[in-house]
Amino acid sequence: MIKAGLILGAVMLVLGIGASLISPMCVPCLALAAGIGAGYLAGVYDKPRTSGNSAKVGAVAGTIGGAGALIGQLIGGILNATIVGPEGAAQLLRQLGLPTVGDPTFYYLSFIGGALCFGVVDIVLMAAFGALGGILWQQFTGKSNSTTYP
Secondary structure, three states: OHHHHHHHHHHHHHHHEEEEEEHHHHHHHHHHHHHHHHHHHHHHHHHOOOOHHHHHHHHHHHHHHHHHHHHHHHHHHHHHHHHHHHHHHHHHHHHOOOOOOOOHHHHHHHHHHHEEEHHHHHHHHHHHHHHHHHHHHHHHHHHOOOOOOO
């Protein structure tokens, strides 16, 4: 489960940075598929015998992968905030007819706070869908590989 979690954590680190450059809301969408992948891969590596153990192994792998997503989300959010800047965000808000906040400190803190919140959502989603991925592995592959002993 640790191996699968680290593999998906590295993948989500890279994908999280790239997706956060577009929008911070893109990473939780990626976390759904990555969570299932982490759970399924944990089943492939660990080969748990029961559906409950498969869910547990998948959830742990998803949580480890979610940590990679959180770090990627933070790095991408900081890069996005630096590229756009408070002036660019204020210009976009003015074009949309929304009020702007003149304090650049608030802009940067809100970007980092938003990235942290979305990162926590990524961890939760990847853990939940990792459990689902572990159960799917058990249903598709695990039942045919398990042998019963008298």
